[in-house]
Structures are given as structure tokens and as C-alpha cells.
Amino acid sequence: xxxxxxxxxxxxxxxxxxxxxxxxxxxxxxxxxxxxxxxxxxxxxxxxxxxxxxxxxxxxxxxxxxxxxxxxxxxxxxxxxxxxxxxxxxxxxxxxxxxxxxxxxxxxxxxxxxxxxxxxxxxxxxxxxxxxxxxxxxxxxxxxxxxxxxxxxxxxxxxxxxxxxxxxxxxxxxxxxxxxxxxxxxxxxxxxxxxxxxxxxxxxxxxxxxxxxxxxxxxxxxxxxxxxxxxxxxxxxxxxxxxxxxxxxxxxxxxxxxxxxxxxxxxxxxxxxxxxxxxxxxxxxxxxxxxxxxxxxxxxxxxxxxxxxxxxxxxxxxxxxxxxxxxxxxxxxxxxxxxxxxxxxxxxxxxxxxxxxxxxxxxxxxx
Numbered sequence: 001x002x003x004x005x006x007x008x009x010x011x012x013x014x015x016x017x018x019x020x021x022x023x024x025x026x027x028x029x030x031x032x033x034x035x036x037x038x039x040x041x042x043x044x045x046x047x048x049x050x051x052x053x054x055x056x057x058x059x060x061x062x063x064x065x066x067x068x069x070x071x072x073x074x075x076x077x078x079x080x081x082x083x084x085x086x087x088x089x090x091x092x093x094x095x096x097x098x099x100x101x102x103x104x105x106x107x108x109x110x111x112x113x114x115x116x117x118x119x120x121x122x123x124x125x126x127x128x129x130x131x132x133x134x135x136x137x138x139x140x141x142x143x144x145x146x147x148x149x150x151x152x153x154x155x156x157x158x159x160x161x162x163x164x165x166x167x168x169x170x171x172x173x174x175x176x177x178x179x180x181x182x183x184x185x186x187x188x189x190x191x192x193x194x195x196x197x198x199x200x201x202x203x204x205x206x207x208x209x210x211x212x213x214x215x216x217x218x219x220x221x222x223x224x225x226x227x228x229x230x231x232x233x234x235x236x237x238x239x240x241x242x243x244x245x246x247x248x249x250x251x252x253x254x255x256x257x258x259x260x261x262x263x264x265x266x267x268x269x270x271x272x273x274x275x276x277x278x279x280x281x282x283x284x285x286x287x288x289x290x291x292x293x294x295x296x297x298x299x300x301x302x303x304x305x306x307x308x309x310x311x312x313x314x315x316x317x318x319x320x321x322x323x324x325x326x327x328x329x330x331x332x333x334x335x336x337x338x339x340x341x342x343x344x345x346x347x348x349x350x351x352x353x354x355x356x357x358x359x360x361x362x363x364x365x366x367x
Contacts, residue, residue: 003058005362014291014361015051018339018354021284022047022347024277025265025340031243032252032260032268036342043344047351054355055362062356063303066117070138073110076103077145084149092149102345104146104154108314109353111142111158112165116306119169123302127172135166152206153333157317164313168296168306213331225264228256230328233270233278240274261342263334266326281340285319288312288339295361304360311353314338 022044030037062069076094080103084091093100115135122131139162147155167176208222216223232251241247252260252268260268269277289312296308315338322337324330336346 009362009364011291011295011358011361014288014354014358017284017287017291021281021288021339024281027243028265028269028272028340029261029342031272032265036261039344040342040347043347047348050348051351051355051358054352055358057359059304059307059356059359062113063117066114069110070114073107073142077107077142079103080149081145090149090151092151099344104149104151105345105349107142107146108158108161109349112161112307112310112314115162115165116303116310119166119306120302123170126170127175153335157314157335160317161310161314165306165310168309209332225258226325226328226332229264229267229326232257232267233327236271236274238274238276240272240277243272245272262336263322263341264326265337265341266323282323285315285338289316292357295357298364299360300363300365304363308357308360311357
């Protein structure tokens, strides 16, 4: 379970990048909604403990129980379905009395571990339809449970990460090309269908978000948050207005952004730390992703490569979508910014993932 490792193999740079962006996030959260700052600090402390445990625990040991990991994940999602706590019309949380726990956040990491083992085990047969269909069915069960919470943004995130995992697992370019040839025209048809009045494919709030992004003037009541986010980022200019400022012209201080500590934390970063603060966030996230990919490239086994690339892909996708939403380049989706947005479950999950990546790095390829 625990092995002896060489200190020289410990990827200290990755840890430094993670702490740097977490501390930056804590500062911005405190400026956005000070009452959430202490909880995020607690998340960093709990995350650090989890990161150290998983960094020292042999990831091969965990992967031996990959079916138990999958079933445990399904059990958590089913628990949400039957005894979950409903907030703002969404039933996504389990009330643990001392805190609220969101299983769909942990699902992202657990499925990375499960499919890393599965694809490595069937590496020689991954391009057979039997393995592809089997893995698709195994993905659809948790995807359906997450979508029904409802949580479309997390559903899309998990689907994207799965695509990264199966690609790194060795999926043939011929199959990828065939799938794209089917998906691209299907996506065009799907987009046309959901643009029709009276469509029943998307929930009403999902349809409204898309229309508010496409036509903010006509859907002003639903587009105001994204529009205010763009104004906030632009108003920060180069250096920003400063953390904890009392500027009466501040979009944040005027409460023009709902829940600024979560989905629109990048808007607060832009307004209070300016272009320099936004650039720092993007650079740190990019460095974390590159470190994950580099560790995966030098992993001893296929499982380690898939885990690192999948986790790096998760951070990259969530970062891209969150920043695009805050800057008006995509419809509002509700995806948090990794390590920066407020969220105890999300932060601890990310630290757990970093811990597993560090463990992969402690067992490098032997040349």
C-alpha cells in the first residue's frame, strides 16, 4: 500500500503551483464574499491532508479495487437521488451534518481511476466494438444519474474527460474519424432542434441560458449576469481596483453578480486584480495542466499515463469553460474554476487528484 520513494522524484513544482493558485483563490473569495473564506481555507487544509495521503499511497493498490470504486460511486449518486438535499431546485448534495457533500464532484475523479484501470487492462482490445460498447454503457449509468440531479455542466465535463481517457488509452484514429463523421452532422441537427420554440430536449432554464447568450438584448433578464461579468473584467484594466476595495462603481460591490464566489469568481479576479491577476490565474492553471501531462508522459505504466492525462484534461476543460463563460464566449454553464472557485468538495477532490498524480510521478519510467 505504502512504498519507499525517492525524494528526487517528488514533483515539488506541481505542489507550489497548486498552493499558489489556491491562496490566490482564497484571497479573491474573501473579497467576493468574506463569509466563505474560512471554509475555503478549511478546504485547503483538508485537501492538503488528502493530497499527502494519496501521494504516498501506491496508486496500483487503489486500482486493484476499480470495480469497488465504480460501485461506490454509483452508491453515492443513488444516495443523492433518494436522500439528497435540494438547493435552488437542484438535488446534488448529501447533508453530512458538519458539511454538505457533492458526490458528482468526486465522480469525476473516481471515474478517471476506474477507466484508467479498465482501458489499461483491455489495452490490446480497446479498438474492438465489444470494449467500446461496454465502456460506453459503464459511462452512461453515472452520466444519467448526474444529469437527473439536474447537473448538465458536470455531465458534459465527465463526458469530455471520458473522451480524453479513451483516446489516451489507445483508441484508433479510424474509429475517432468515424465517430466524428457521425457526431458533427448529428450536432448540427441537434443545435437546430434545440433552437426551435417549444423544444422538449433541453430543460427550460438550459434553453434560456443559450438564448440569453445568443441574444442578450431580447433575454436581458437572463443575460445580465454574464453581461455584468464582462463589464467587471473590463473595468479592472491592467492592475484592477484592489482586493477588498469599497469602490462604489464596482460591479461586485453593487451585487450585480450573483454568487460571485463560485461560477463567476474570474469576474471578481478581473475587476479587483485586473489583467495581471487574470493572467496569473490562467498561467498557473496552464502550468498545473502541463505538469500533469509531463508526469503522465513519464509514467511507468499505462494506468499512470491515463490518470495524469485525464486529470490534466479535467482541469483544462473546467478552466476553459469557466473563463469562456465569464468573458461571454460561451453560454452560462455553472462550471467552477479549479482551485479558485469556492467549494469544499471540489477543492478537496482536486487535491486528492493532485496527490494521485504526485504518486504516479514518484514511480517514473525506468530507462
